[in-house]
Amino acid sequence: MQQLFDLTRGEKLKREGMNKAADSRERQLAYARHVAEQIALSREDRTCDADLVQKVLIPDNIALGNSAGSLFRNKKWKWTGKFKKSERPMNHARLIRVWELD
Numbered sequence: 001m002q003q004l005f006d007l008t009r010g011e012k013l014k015r016e017g018m019n020k021a022a023d024s025r026e027r028q029l030a031y032a033r034h035v036a037e038q039i040a041l042s043r044e045d046r047t048c049d050a051d052l053v054q055k056v057l058i059p060d061n062i063a064l065g066n067s068a069g070s071l072f073r074n075k076k077w078k079w080t081g082k083f084k085k086s087e088r089p090m091n092h093a094r095l096i097r098v099w100e101l102d
Contacts, residue, residue, distance in 0.1 A: 018070050025067040032057060032064055032071055040101035047080060048072075049098050051087050072099045 003009070035056045040048040050068055057064065064071070072079075083095040 017066070018073065025064055028057075028062050028064055029067045029070060031062065032068075033074070036071060036099075037076070037101060040099075046101045047098050048101065049084060050096050051084075054088065072097070076102055078102050 032053050036048045036053045039052050039056070040046045050071060053071060054064075054068075077099045080098045080100050082098040084098055085093040086096045
């Protein structure tokens with residue numbers, strides 16, 4: 001029987017899943033990261049979040065799918081410690097992180 005609680009295994013599976021998703025949409029993710037940087041550079045506080053990036057990608061019919069979870073996963077970004085509610089109806093107002101370009 002599989003162990004129900006195992007944080008180490010859960011973290012490992014998370015990393016593997018994020019890597020797999022990012023690899024499957026490498027080109028789209030690279031473009032989305034560029035968009036995120038441009039958005040942050042245009043703002044005085046140098047912040048960005050996934051909704052702001054999606055506002056640019058969706059009209060161009062670019063879908064990140066699960067790779068969106070890797071959007072801010074590099075050393076250029078640091079989490080501000082802040083969350084905001086997603087404005088996208090399909091996200092049901094879930095909390096998303098606000099990131100700052102380092």
